[in-house]
Amino acid sequence: MRYLRLIPDDTKLRFMTYRWIAFPVSVTAMIASLVLFAVLGLNLGIDFKGGSLIEIRTIDGPADTGSIRSSLGELNLGDVQVQEFGAPDDVLIRIEDQEGGESAQQRAITLIRGTLGEEGVEYRRVEVVGPRVSGELAEAGTIAVVVALFAVLLYIWFRFEWQFALGAVAATIHDVVLTIGMFSILRLDFTLASIAAILTIVGYSLNDTVVVYDRVRENLRRYKKMPLPQLLDLSINNTLSRTVLTSLTTLLALFALFIFGGEVIRSFVFAMIWGIFVGTYSSIFIAAPLLIHLKLKRGGSKDGGAETAGAAEAT
C-alpha cells in the first residue's frame, strides 16, 4: 500500500537563497500594509467604533434592501449601511454611533424597529456598543496582542537563544502586520473576533516557527561544522513534510468552517485561513533566514549555556 506523499523524502531545496527575494517582498508588503492602515484605516466594526448593528430576516421572501435603505435614510440617524448578509432574506443594518451619548443609541434602535415594524421581520441580532465600551474593547484588544507577543518572546528566549526569540517575534509581527493590511485593503469588518483571529494567527505562526527552530537547534548540535545557511536549509527540509501536512489539515478544518460555519464567523475564519498561509510562509522564509542576520553564534561559543545543557539532553 502506498500512502499519499505530498512532499518527497529528502528534499534539498535551498530556501536560504530565496531570502534575497523573500526579504524585499515581505518588507514591501509590510510597508504597503502600514501605508494602507494609515491611509484607509481599518473598517472598524461597532465593537471598536461604537454604534449599532441589526440583523433581520424577512419572513415573506427576499428583502428589498433598497427600500429599507431609503426608509431608514429618512430617520436622520447619520450613516446607515444596509446590506444583504449571506442570503437574500437576511439583511444587516449598521448605524453609526449616535451623538448624544448612550441613550441616543437606544432611541435609534427604537426608531428603526418602529420603521421596519414587528410583523414580517425576524430580529435575529441586535448589538449596541456605546462609545466608552468600544474604547475599552479596543484598548484591551491591543494590549492582548502586545502582551501575548511579549510573553512568547520571553518563553522562547528562555528555551532557546535570544536570536531565536527575536526571529520568532519578528516573523510574528510580520504576520500580524500583513493581516492588518489584508483587513484594511479588503475592508473586512474589524471586530473583537478579528482580534481573536489575530491572536490565533500569532499562536499558529509561533507554533510553526518553533517547530523549525527546534530542528535548527538540534542540527546545530549535530553538525557543528556546517555553515549556518546550509544548516538552516537542512532543518527546513527536514520539517517540510510536517509543515505542509499540518497546514493542510488545519486548512481543511478551516475551509469546512468557512463554507458551512455560517455568515457570522465567516470573516473571522477568513482571517485565520490567511494567517495559516502567511504564518507558514514566514516561518520558512523570514524566521529561519533571520537567524543568519541576527548572527546566531555556533556551538562552543561563550553563551552556549543552553546549548551544552541541550547537548547533554540529546545524547
Place this chain on the structure above:
Amino acid sequence: MLYFARWKIALILLVALGGFVLTAPNFFSRETVEAWPSWVPGKQLVLGLDLQGGVYLLYEVDSADYKNKRLKTLVGDIRKLLRDEPRIGYTGLGIQGDGVQVRIRDTAKIADAEGRLRDLRNPLESSVFGSDPVDEFQMETGEGGLIRFSFTEAGLSHRIRSIVSQSIEVIRRRIDELGTTEPSIQRQGEDRVLVEAPGEKDPQRLKSVIGQTAQMTFHMVDVSTPVQQAIESRPPPGSTVMYTTDDPPVPYVVNEAPLLSGEDLTDAQTGFDQQTNEPVVTFRFNTAGARKFGLITQQNVGRPFAIVLDGEIISAPVIREPILGGSGQISGNFTVEGANDLAVLLRAGALPARLTAIEERTVGPGLGADSIEAGEVASVIGMLAVVVFMLAAYGLFGIFANAALIVNMFLILGALSALGATLTLPGIAGIVLTIGMAVDANVLIFERIREEARQGRSAIGAIDAGFSRALGTILDANITTFISAVILFQLGSGPIRGFAVTLAIGIVTTVFSAFTFTRFLVAQWVKMRRPTAVPL
C-alpha cells in the same frame, strides 16, 4: 518510550474513558439527565448567548445624574440647617462644579455655621476601609465666609458601589417577576451591572423593565398659575412644569416637593377599572403612607394631584373624596402589558440611580439555532476531511491518529461540560481549529519516525526515537499557543473568552491524546505484532 507500567495504562484508559463519560450527558435531553442519580456526571455544555439566543446588557450607573441629585439634596439640607432658629444669614447657596458652595454673610457666625453643617459630611460605614468611616463629603472653608462641600473620592466610590448592589437587587426582583429563564445579574467593575438573560424572547420588554428608574412620586398640582404663563415666564417658586406621557404631552404645573413616593407603597397589582374596564394599576400604601395620603386627600378634595413616574406625569386625577383606606388606582391609558409592567416595577422598587445601557447584544433564537447547526455541520465535515486525509497519508498510523483525535474531541467536550464553560460560536471555531492542529503532534511524531527509520534504525528503535525526539518540539509549540490562549482569556470578553477557553483546553487535551494516547496505541501494536519495518 514504548514501555508502559500497569498503572500508567490504567490511568490513560481512565482519562480517555473520563472524556466519554463527561461528554455523555450532552447526548440526552435535560429532563433525562436530571432524572439520573446524583453520582452520575450530568453536567451539560452551557451554550453561550450567541448560540441559544438571549440578551446581554451592560449598564453603567449614571454617576453625573447621581451626583447632581445628591448635591440637590445637600443644598436642601444646608438651606434647612442655616434657616433653623437662630437663623444664619447666607448667600450664593448652590451647586458649583462637583460640590456645593455657600457664603455666610456675617463672618462672626462662620464658626457657628460650620458647627451646624459639620454633620453633613456624612460619615459612611465602610468595611473596605477598616473601622474608620469615610466621609462622603469634605468641608472646606475659604475666604470671606465661603463654605464648600465636595465629594471625597472614597465616599463617592463607596456610594456608587452600594448603588450597584442595590440596583442588582432591584433588577433581580423585577426580572424574577417577569419569569425570564435563569437570568444572571452581576456587578462588573465598580460602577457597572451586567445582565445576561439566555433564552429571553422579548428583549425590548426586558430592557424597558430593567432600564427604568421607576421612581414614582405623588405631587399636588399647582393651580395658582395658569400653565401657559408658567411655561412662558417661569413657574412660581417651589413649582415646576411637567408633561404627561400622552401624545401630544399635556403640561401641568406641579409642586416640586413630592407628597409621597414609591417607597411608601407596600403593594401594586394589575386590575381593571370597574366602569371603563380599562387596565389599571392598584396600589396600597404602608401605614405611615396611608395616614399621610388620607390627610392630604381630606384637605384637597376637588383639587387635582399628579402621579409622576421618572419625571413624567402618568396620571393627574382630581381628588373626589378623601381616600382613607390607604389604597388607590392609577388609570393611565395602559395596555394590559403596560399596566402589568408598571405593577412589577412598583413592587420591585425604584433603582437608586439612573442606569445607562452602554452595551447590548441580543441574539434571536432563530439565529442561535442556525449557528449551532452551522457549527455542527462544519465540525463534522472538518473532522471527516482530516480523518480521511490522515488515513490517506499514514495508513495504519493514521488510524491511530484518528482514534486519538476522537478521544481528543470527547476530552474537549467532556472538559467543557465538567468545567461548566460556556460554548460560543467562536468557541466552536476554536474546536474546529483544534481538530486541524491536533493532528500536528501526530504528524510531527510520524514524520520523525520515518526519518529515523530512513537513517537505518530498527522499527522499534525508530518509533521510540520518533516519540522521544518529537516530544520537546510538541511541548514548545503547544506552550507558545497556550500562552496566547491564556492571555486572550485574561483580556478578552464574552464570546472571545469562549474561544480562548476551548483553545486552551484543546491544547492540553491534544498533548495528552496525540502524544500519550497515540504512543500507548502504538506500543500495544508493537507488543502484538513485533514489527520489523515501520509501515509509514
